Amino acid sequence: MKPFTYERAKTPAEAAAAVARQPGAKFLAGGTNLLDLMKLEIETPRHLVDVQDLKLDRIEPTSDGGLRIGALVTNTKLAADTRVRRDYGVLTRAIVAGASGQLRNKATTAGNLLQRTRCPYFYDPNMPCNKRKPGSGCAAIGGYSRQLAVIGSSDHCIATYPGDMAVAMRVLDATVETVKADGTTRAIPIADFHRLPGDTPHLDNNLEAGELITAVTLPRPIGGTHHYEKVRDRASYAFALVSVAAIIQKDGSGRVAFGGVAHKPWRVEAADDVMTQGAAAVTAKAFADARPTDDNAFKIPLATRALAATIAEGRSA
Amino acid sequence: MMSEIEISRRGVLAGSAAAAAIAAAPHVEAQPAKALPPATMPVSLTINGKRRDLTLDTRTTLLDTLREHLQLTGTKKGCDHGQCGACTVIVNGERINSCLSLAVQHQGDEVTTIEGLGTPDKLHPMQAAFVRHDGYQCGYCTPGQICSAIAVLDEIKRGDPSHVQADLTQRPQLTSLEMRERMSGNICRCGAYSNIAEAMADVAGVDVKEMEA
Ligand SMILES: Cc1cc2nc3c(=O)[nH]c(=O)nc-3n(C[C@H](O)[C@H](O)[C@H](O)COP(=O)(O)OP(=O)(O)OC[C@H]3O[C@@H](n4cnc5c(N)ncnc54)[C@H](O)[C@@H]3O)c2cc1C
Ligand code: SF4
Ligand code: FES
Ligand code: FES
Numbered sequence: 001m002k003p004f005t006y007e008r009a010k011t012p013a014e015a016a017a018a019v020a021r022q023p024g025a026k027f028l029a030g031g032t033n034l035l036d037l038m039k040l041e042i043e044t045p046r047h048l049v050d051v052q053d054l055k056l057d058r059i060e061p062t063s064d065g066g067l068r069i070g071a072l073v074t075n076t077k078l079a080a081d082t083r084v085r086r087d088y089g090v091l092t093r094a095i096v097a098g099a100s101g102q103l104r105n106k107a108t109t110a111g112n113l114l115q116r117t118r119c120p121y122f123y124d125p126n127m128p129c130n131k132r133k134p135g136s137g138c139a140a141i142g143g144y145s146r147q148l149a150v151i152g153s154s155d156h157c158i159a160t161y162p163g164d165m166a167v168a169m170r171v172l173d174a175t176v177e178t179v180k181a182d183g184t185t186r187a188i189p190i191a192d193f194h195r196l197p198g199d200t201p202h203l204d205n206n207l208e209a210g211e212l213i214t215a216v217t218l219p220r221p222i223g224g225t226h227h228y229e230k231v232r233d234r235a236s237y238a239f240a241l242v243s244v245a246a247i248i249q250k251d252g253s254g255r256v257a258f259g260g261v262a263h264k265p266w267r268v269e270a271a272d273d274v275m276t277q278g279a280a281a282v283t284a285k286a287f288a289d290a291r292p293t294d295d296n297a298f299k300i301p302l303a304t305r306a307l308a309a310t311i312a313e314g315r316s317a
Numbered sequence: 318m319m320s321e322i323e324i325s326r327r328g329v330l331a332g333s334a335a336a337a338a339i340a341a342a343p344h345v346e347a348q349p350a351k352a353l354p355p356a357t358m359p360v361s362l363t364i365n366g367k368r369r370d371l372t373l374d375t376r377t378t379l380l381d382t383l384r385e386h387l388q389l390t391g392t393k394k395g396c397d398h399g400q401c402g403a404c405t406v407i408v409n410g411e412r413i414n415s416c417l418s419l420a421v422q423h424q425g426d427e428v429t430t431i432e433g434l435g436t437p438d439k440l441h442p443m444q445a446a447f448v449r450h451d452g453y454q455c456g457y458c459t460p461g462q463i464c465s466a467i468a469v470l471d472e473i474k475r476g477d478p479s480h481v482q483a484d485l486t487q488r489p490q491l492t493s494l495e496m497r498e499r500m501s502g503n504i505c506r507c508g509a510y511s512n513i514a515e516a517m518a519d520v521a522g523v524d525v526k527e528m529e530a
Contacts, residue, residue, distance in 0.1 A: 003355040006375045006421050032417045035378070036398050048375075050422060076411070080477045085485040096480045100502020101472065102465065103399055105411040106418065236480065236501035 020181030020210025030106035065220030071110035089226030094168035097230040110213035117159040150292040152262040157201030170257040170265035171245040181210040194264030225317040248314035252276040279308035365433025380415035391431035402503035405461035412468035431460035446516035454507035469499040
């Protein structure tokens with residue numbers, strides 16, 4: 001690990017300014033992703049601004065009947081919240097399908113949104129990777145790509161966003177609230193938060209340098225049955241090959257987002273519109289522009305089957 | 318050796334967004350081209366009921382603090398990347414992977430390690446149950462398994478939901494399925510899983526045979 005200096009910020013504005021002011025500075029929340037990457041020298045911050053004292057650890061109702069989740073609320077606390085379990089079950093289900101109990105105790109809402117890809121070549125500093133080292137090439141294209149993206153990828157990067165929680169937030173139309181170094185705030189719809197790789201795969205999301213996530217808000221509950229179906233190589237403590245976050249209404253209509261398939265949680269409005277026609281109709285729309293590799297083409301029929309299972313579960317609920 | 322190239326490349330690639338944000342901040346400091354010398358900081362934390370005051374390199378993990386600075390070698394290092402659970406300790410009542418946490422993040426925290434749970438003469442009930450049910454072979458994963466097992470029973474008692482729970486609005490039940498799912502962050506290379514599950518069931522006061530049914 002490279003040496004770094006460390007400080008604890010007291011307010012969100014102070015934290016944002018501290019990161020913006022110092023070249024190579026980064027926020028530190030739970031540390032479960034950042035430290036992992038620092039040990040491998042994939043991340044080499046020279047200064048860490050620990051955000052644990054910012055008091056962003058509450059879940060509060062919003063004036064329009066939704067919930068505001070502080071950036072530092074842990075995955076364990078968010079999944080266990082009675083309002084989330086009752087009204088946003090897809091979110092609890094997605095969180096408890098991820099990582100392990102130990103990791104969820106430390107993982108924060110903001111840190112989870114910002115976790116980096118699990119592309120094996122990104123993790124191997126001996127291999128070319130445009131995300132880790134812009135311009136160095138992409139070892140995954142033509143390499144081992146079983147876990148990687150089938151849609152929204154580019155000739156520069158075919159990595160996936162690996163997380164579960166954000167897939168549920170995408171189906172819930174959540175909003176990410178931030179504060180910048182100059183004190184201005186903004187609200188970013190989750191659909192616009194993560195980026196597609198294009199020719200800038202080193203950028204995972206649309207945050208600016210030093211921009212701090214303060215909260216994620218959920219709109220008022222929309223009812224329906226809530227599902228998170230995660231398909232992986234072992235039954236627990238593994239990243240998704242494909243996941244399905246869905247909310248299904250009594251009449252069979254609904255919405256769905258897919259995880260493990262793209263550089264961001266994947267949701268296509270035209271696919272939501274055909275939910276009543278069954279899983280195959282939905283994935284035909286959602287994956288219309290897919291560009292899978294030979295290794296990962298299986299993900300598309302797998303997504304259809306996972307969604308079919310989800311729809312069946314919704315019917316029997 | 319890599320660092321000079323690495324840092325100057327990063328500086329160049331920081332690009333317009335970073336430059337804009339830096340320009341907006343009040344003080345812009347020139348970026349030194351050399352790697353910084355290791356920084357140290359004072360850290361005070363309570364470990365197994367005893368206050369410890371240390372001065373540590375900021376890079377020191379909680380795991381290395383325990384093992385290398387305090388000679389509390391009961392907590393094990395398996396992977397050092399959050400993938401095995403051997404380093405599990407209980408911090409402020411919650412189990413965490415001590416390998417993925419910096420000591421400086423734990424200023425003022427209360428840490429319980431396997432050494433703090435019981436002694437050879439006076440075992441913690443979970444330690445005694447692991448002995449009774451043969452919940453290990455080589456023993457390397459065992460301190461982490463025991464810390465996790467104790468925390469898991471607390472989490473079920475508290476009503477935290479899990480991946481295997483059918484109805485999220487209900488309280489979780491003390492079943493084998495629940496315990497196994499919640500223990501998935503602790504890998505055992507020797508495959509002592511079924512005996513670990515029996516030890517946990519014993520401490521929880523549930524009938525293993527009935528549970529398997
Ligand atoms: C073995 C293993 C298995 C895992 N399995 C899964 C899984 O199955 N599913 C899943 O979804 N995840 C999984 N994870 C990932 C885990 O969920 C993340 O590591 C965790 O959510 C990160 O949260 P954190 O608070 O620890 O983030 P940190 O590591 O502290 O930070 C991550 C990034 O976010 C930035 N950051 C943190 N807070 C803020 C803020 N407020 N504003 C702006 N930037 C911020 C940091 O600078 C850093 O770049 C796994 C991790 C491990 C190690
Ligand atoms: S797919 Fe993306 S992350 Fe993986 S090697 Fe290629 S550029 Fe790097
Ligand atoms: S050593 Fe910490 S999880 Fe393996
Ligand atoms: S007892 Fe040997 S690794 Fe678990």
